Amino acid sequence: MEIRDVIVNPFKFILNKTTCLVFIGVGVVMIILPDVGVIDHLINSNSVMKLLKDTLVATGLGSENQYSGLSLSSAFYDIGLMLAVSCGVIMIVAMFGCCGGCCKAKCSLITYIFLTSFLLAVELILVIIVYTDEKLVTxxxxxxxxxxxxxxxxxxxxxxxxxxxxFVMVKYKCCGLINYKDFERSNWTRIVSTSTSAYTLKTPIVCCDPLPKSDNLTCATQTSTGNTAITGCFDIVWDTSFGSEDFIAIAYCIGFAIQFVLIILAVLVFMEAKKKNRVAAERKLLKEKRMSSLKSMDPLPEKKST
Incomplete structure (x- = not known):
């Protein structure tokens, strides 16, 4: 066995397994996310969603059924569809690599190398832009x-x-992207009536800190105390997501290294397929030459009978 075979064969195995996992992932996303029971479990097991449901009931602005799986199934279906599309793109790329690795299909390998290289280049450009001009990105x-x-x-x-x-505003105790004024561009109902009074809200109810446990919504009618009106969510979420530079740098390096290795292995498989095709063509040409030379030879003279 050649050294190249030792490298290429594991690559075929990796591509096969990747494709299978992607197929399974797409199936799971499409099947379970719109399922009412699964959505109910996700809501009840999440402390933020449970807190939102309790606030909705306590204020009298809705029933707990509004945060049930049946009521929110359409929203979760949209999320599942977006995830399925993302998985589908990965599946297509993996399929090209799988076909190329298993069948030595040069066209599939070229497509896989091109797509993977393109994605890697885009990721590198985005990372460079983020670290050189963070303001432009933000x-x-x-x-x-x-x-x-x-x-x-x-x-x-x-x-x-x-x-x-x-979800974000309750989890991170913030209000809007920069502050509560961001909601001036939305069409949410600011005049709310409860069983005891009517309120003209200046901030969404979820901007109250703590969230109201009754139908008293005074906390949402002011922007100074009792809420997070002037605390934007963007800086908090950005720092939480990208605050650990060392961890992010390691994650980037690992991700880029894996993609680079896959590209190199795909090139090796392509070179092997190209070499085999060339050898096969040379053997076929040599065989044809031998056959033509045999046909051009003069036949042996027949022996005369005595």
Whole structure:
């Protein structure tokens, strides 16, 4: 066995397993995420979602059924669909690598090498931009995130945008992207009536700290005390996600190294396939030459009978 075979054979195994896992992942995402029982379990096992549900019931603005799996299944279906699309892209790339590694298909290998190299180059460019011009990146992200506020509908909202904002603001004790004024661009209902009074809200109810445990919503009618109105979520989430530079640097290095190794191995498989095709072509040509030379030879003279 050649050294190249020792390198290439494990690569085929890795590609096969990767493809199988991607197929399984897509199936799991598409099947379980829209399932009502699974959604109920996710909500009840998460302390933030449970707190939101308790606040909704305590304020009298909705029932606990609004945070049930049946009610939120459409929102979770959208999340599942986005994840499935992402898995599908990875599956397509893995399929090209698998076909190329197993069948020595040069076209598949070239496509796999190109796609993987392209993704690696994009990732490297993004990392360089983040570390050289962080303000440009953060401003772009802020602009995109602020667009989601247009669909924010308040505590009782069921769409993905509202659920996401409510979850983040409760978990990180913040309000809006920069502060409560960000919600001026949304269409959420600011005049709310409970069983005891009517309130004109200045901040979403989830910006109250602590969250109200009754139908008294005074905390959401002011921006000075009793809430997180002036505390934006962006800096908190950004520092939490990218605050540990050493950990992120190690993660980047590992990810880039794995992709680079896969590209190198794919090139080795391609070179091996190209070599085998060339050898096969040379053998075929040599065989044809032998056959033609045999046909061109003069036949042996027949022996005369005495």
């Amino acid at each position: 401003d772009s992200i802020k602009g995109i995130v602020l667009m989601t506020l247009k669909d924010y509908t308040g505590l009782a909202g069921k769409n993905v945008q509202t659920l996401g904002w409510n």
